[in-house]
Amino acid sequence: MSKISQLQNLKAGLTPGCQILTDTSDAKFVEYLKRWTDIDLMVPGAIVLPTSEYDSQKIVQWASKSSVPFVMKSGGHSEYSTIGSNGIIIDLSLYKGIEVDKTSGTATLKGSILTKDVATALAEAGYFTALGNGNTVGAIPYFLAGGASLTPSITGFGADQILSAHLITAKGELVNVTDETHPDLLYGLRGAGQFFGLVTELVIKCYPLHALGNDLGTIWAGAFVFPLSRAPEVTSVMKHLMDDDRHATAGLMMIMAPPPARNPCLVIATKYTGDPEQAPKAYKALYELQPIVANGASVPIQNANDAQDALGAKGDFKRFGIIGLHCFEQDSFLKTIELWKELVAECPDAINTSFNFKWDSRPAKKPGFESAMSLHDIRYFQNNLIWHTDAANRDKVDEYNSKSYAIMRNADKEADFVDFPPGRDGPVQRRYRGVERLARLKSLKREWDPTGVFTNQLLE
Ligand SMILES: Cc1cc2nc3c(=O)[nH]c(=O)nc-3n(C[C@H](O)[C@H](O)[C@H](O)COP(=O)(O)OP(=O)(O)OC[C@H]3O[C@@H](n4cnc5c(N)ncnc54)[C@H](O)[C@@H]3O)c2cc1C
Known part of the structure; x- marks a missing residue:
């Protein structure tokens, strides 16, 4: 029995709404496989759709134990949320959410929440943050990869807004990454965050709408x-x-x-x-x-x-x-x-x-x-x-x-x-500039993902 065919055993341990798609001719499979770009698009052995952080962790643990390679997919706007038939896609489409905390001026983003949904929820609460120009882009991967925003002179980059994160590591552990618990990892997540684990939740800084320089938002x-x-x-x-x-x-x-x-x-x-x-x-x-x-x-x-x-x-x-x-x-x-x-x-x-x-x-x-x-x-x-x-x-x-x-x-x-960091061509030192920065990121990668579960970026 192939490792991927054993996936159905995993289903029993997941919450009922989760889906595991393995029939490549099934209309649902075909739909979930679609990406913003067809460049290098591959057909995976399965598409697994968790509905929560708990499910996501169970799936990563299963993949890690079974040595099955996987990639995550949120908004599907990159060339990297794709994998061949020996691997699986952890598609976060069924797991998404946002909670805005008006008292602290922060928001917690969950799973595959999209840019437009974040912008809308924040505006309804009287806030905005450093978002980019693609409504259907996955917000968490955008922030993790640096995030060139519409408002750089007011807010800085997307990565600059990251306050803390929930991260599932290569070993399948769920880590709460904050300035107190793992300051080094937080440093890495702010711009190179797609290479350290599966981020289930991201807490970001927000700004009152009047910081846009007018009262109209x-x-x-x-x-x-x-x-x-x-x-x-x-x-x-x-x-x-x-x-x-x-x-x-x-x-x-x-x-x-x-x-x-x-x-x-x-x-x-x-x-x-x-x-x-x-x-x-x-x-x-x-x-x-x-x-x-x-x-x-x-x-x-x-x-x-x-x-x-x-x-x-x-x-x-x-x-x-x-x-x-x-x-x-x-x-x-x-x-x-x-x-x-x-x-x-x-x-x-x-x-x-x-x-x-x-x-x-x-x-x-x-x-x-x-x-x-x-x-x-x-x-x-x-x-x-x-x-x-x-x-x-x-x-x-x-x-x-x-x-x-x-x-x-x-x-x-x-x-x-x-x-620009979301692209992965060319020498890594052009994306993460400065000898010290790159050395720090490579050392972090060796510590948290030494075998390249979340790509070999920063290992070479
Ligand atoms: C139309 C368009 C507009 C864009 N506009 C901007 C912009 O204004 N500013 C800017 O900076 N960038 C912009 N980008 C680039 C975009 O931010 C990145 O490509 C981003 O990584 C895409 O995220 P996604 O969720 O849509 O893609 P996906 O392909 O789903 O994911 C991107 C990568 O992140 C990984 N990933 C997915 N979910 C998670 C997770 N929860 N934890 C860890 N890793 C994860 C995937 O495996 C993949 O490697 C734009 C891209 C497009 C196509």
Whole structure:
């Protein structure tokens, strides 16, 4: 009998709502297997759906005792919540929750709670926190992996909000990770947290809505669209705007061909935090360029991502290609326009791909503690959305993405290259910067997961 077929023995010890799916042709199995991206998607031996922390611990204990490899899945937006037929997926979809504690200004997130659910529950209680721009992204993995937020200058990164966690270790023990019990492990969870265990609960810091700089709990969001031919003058205006910290501007400068017309253009998707009346002043230089489209409105923070909901759709070959940058090089960005044109000419199935430059005019707020998160000095990112449909073009599209990195990193020395933690390509020292930080994380990994149950990251 294969190890996985013995899974049914486990069921008796789990709460009745739990499910164990093993029939790969079953409609439920097929549905739970769907991911945001089809890149490297595999079919597991089983999908196990716990409904509580208790169940999750029992499943990890069973897998550990039976030496069955496993991965966890929350929102399913990464390329890593997938495993082959020798392993199982612990899918947390049936286990989720949030409790907001207004007295302490904290929230406890449970299981697979999604970003939008966290934002909504917090706003109803009069709060917000450092959430990102994907409504359907799993909130716990987002916080654990660093968390580039909509509000970095007010809150810092997602990882900076982590106050404590419940973690199921490689041995199947349930550990309460706090500043008092395991300060070292807390350091690791704040940015490298997907590599130490299964996090069932995360306590995070929240902020009253007025900390957004207005009494409405809103953020201003706008879009300015230009033909690509105007990129030289637009990027010269943007170079100054992105570096002007008198206004809290942020956003993405995107080279894309949006549907339905598919006309290649430069879309500047903007955010502004503070008094919404001041937003048009902050973007005055863009309005003066007379874009084809210029719109903007104040949006409740919990709805700030709703306009991009289509981005959360499952399937196709998708990936965010993200690197940190130390400055904006206008000439380099203009070269990536030519590269993007070549890409869509050679791979028409990649028409949804956009090469994007992300900025924050103000630096991220630094927390009063050290952690695995090392990107507080980075205000600029190349933030490409890779999206294509033809499997035959997989390598080619990735090559174009890598070429765009090389162009944008033109001004940097290799030793200064910065990678974004949720991606797992490239040398680990680019994601966890600093010799001391990396040594500390590697030592933590050896202590808590020496055999690589939760990936070999930090062991190599
Ligand atoms: C549309 C979109 C928008 C995004 N926006 C942002 C953004 O604004 N800012 C930002 O920083 N990132 C952003 N990301 C990246 C995203 O935060 C990470 O990829 C995140 O890890 C995805 O979490 P998930 O639960 O959706 O994915 P999953 O694939 O379910 O999980 C991601 C990883 O975490 C592991 N994992 C799952 N649950 C747990 C758990 N409970 N404990 C420990 N490990 C677990 C999985 O095994 C996997 O390795 C975005 C991604 C997408 C696709």
